[in-house]
Amino acid sequence: MVQLKINQKKYEIEADKSMPLLWALRDKVGLNGTKFGCGVAQCGACTVHVDGEAVRSCVTPISAVEGKEITTIEGLSPDLSHPLQQAWIAEDVPQCGYCQSGQIMSAAVLLKHNDQPTDEDINDVMTGNICRCGTYNRIRRAIHQAAKTVRKQKEDNS
Amino acid sequence: MTNTPKNSGFARVGIVAAAWLLIVVVTNLVMAEQKQSTSKEDISSAAFLKVYKVLQHPRCMNCHPAGHIPLQGDNSVAHNMRVKGGKDGKGIPGMKCMTCHQTQNVTGKRTPPGAPNWHLPHPDMPLVFQGKTPAELAKQLKDPKTNGNKTLEQILHHVSHDPLVLWGWKPGEGRTAPSISHKEFVKQMKIWIDNGAVVPK
Numbered sequence: 117m118v119q120l121k122i123n124q125k126k127y128e129i130e131a132d133k134s135m136p137l138l139w140a141l142r143d144k145v146g147l148n149g150t151k152f153g154c155g156v157a158q159c160g161a162c163t164v165h166v167d168g169e170a171v172r173s174c175v176t177p178i179s180a181v182e183g184k185e186i187t188t189i190e191g192l193s194p195d196l197s198h199p200l201q202q203a204w205i206a207e208d209v210p211q212c213g214y215c216q217s218g219q220i221m222s223a224a225v226l227l228k229h230n231d232q233p234t235d236e237d238i239n240d241v242m243t244g245n246i247c248r249c250g251t252y253n254r255i256r257r258a259i260h261q262a263a264k265t266v267r268k269q270k271e272d273n274s
Numbered sequence: 275m276t277n278t279p280k281n282s283g284f285a286r287v288g289i290v291a292a293a294w295l296l297i298v299v300v301t302n303l304v305m306a307e308q309k310q311s312t313s314k315e316d317i318s319s320a321a322f323l324k325v326y327k328v329l330q331h332p333r334c335m336n337c338h339p340a341g342h343i344p345l346q347g348d349n350s351v352a353h354n355m356r357v358k359g360g361k362d363g364k365g366i367p368g369m370k371c372m373t374c375h376q377t378q379n380v381t382g383k384r385t386p387p388g389a390p391n392w393h394l395p396h397p398d399m400p401l402v403f404q405g406k407t408p409a410e411l412a413k414q415l416k417d418p419k420t421n422g423n424k425t426l427e428q429i430l431h432h433v434s435h436d437p438l439v440l441w442g443w444k445p446g447e448g449r450t451a452p453s454i455s456h457k458e459f460v461k462q463m464k465i466w467i468d469n470g471a472v473v474p475k
């Protein structure tokens with residue numbers, strides 16, 4: 117039995133401790149917004165947050181994340197209000213959509229640390245997320261757009 | 275009794291013989307001393323060349339690259355996705371080393387290797403192995419200004435116990451380990467240090 121804290125909720129999971137987190141999320145907990153692309157940390161489709169940092173859930177055993185805060189795309193915001201989700205909708209980013217939850221989760225960590233990312237900053241982080249549909253230009257635009265919203269929110273709150 | 279010319283001849287021969295003996299003994303002592311100091315240097319140098327071979331192996335060199343992008347594989351190519359070490363050698367937020375490299379190897383070929391605290395040297399003191407000659411690398415390792423502020427004792431401790439170093443000998447499927455064992459590597463490092471940490475010529 118492994119206890120996991122996912123999107124602020126506690127789950128007790130009957131599984132071998134070596135089970136990849138992605139399997140636990142999708143097959144045991146039923147959170148299937150996180151996708152399986154390659155299974156070997158090469159594509160980024162399975163990206164989630166563990167204690168606020170991006171992690172490839174396909175290569176992360178559940179034993180490594182016991183007691184940590186796990187956030188999936190479903191937990192990024194309760195109502196699609198995260199600036200990235202808003203920008204993704206406004207820019208109409210997804211094509212097939214398969215890679216997009218991973219893209220958004222990586223971009224969310226970038227924006228948390230840097231609300232004024234240059235194209236190069238975006239490249240450095242997003243280079244690990246592959247999009248077979250080639251939506252990269254729209255992803256870049258949406259990240260700049262979301263960064264603007266984050267800056268504005270900070271200004272309004274200060 | 276007075277010395278006869280015959281007796282004084284004996285005495286002269288005796289003095290010459292004694293002087294000759296003294297010269298031979300002193301020369302031998304000096305040579306032995308010289309031989310000993312030369313061999314100490316040789317021992318240290320030879321040990322470092324064995325250490326150097328390990329440090330140039332892809333398991334060690336790939337994370338001590340000349341640039342800010344780590345290397346990967348037995349052919350030491352630039353890391354996939356051109357990942358960077360970032361401000362602290364641990365990657366960039368969103369693309370940290372530990373985003374993919376967990377605390378243990380992932381089973382199977384072409385999967386990310388893992389060990390606790392996977393990282394590159396700090397960018398302020400990169401301790402480059404790639405492209406260095408034995409002399410350059412020995413100098414770098416000895417100098418606290420280029421070795422991460424470490425004494426030679428601390429260097430020895432690091433190579434003996436750091437899980438990231440130990441990982442080099444348990445690299446997982448599809449990756450070779452250095453040709454000598456970790457025990458032998460540490461032994462050679464100790465010989466190098468104990469014999470004066472000589473910079474090989």
Ligand code: FES
Pocket residue numbers: 151152153154155156157158159160161162163172173174175
């Ligand atoms: S499915 Fe995890 S990185 Fe591709």
Ligand code: FES
Pocket residue numbers: 210211212213214215216246247248249250251
């Ligand atoms: S939108 Fe199809 S793979 Fe990215």
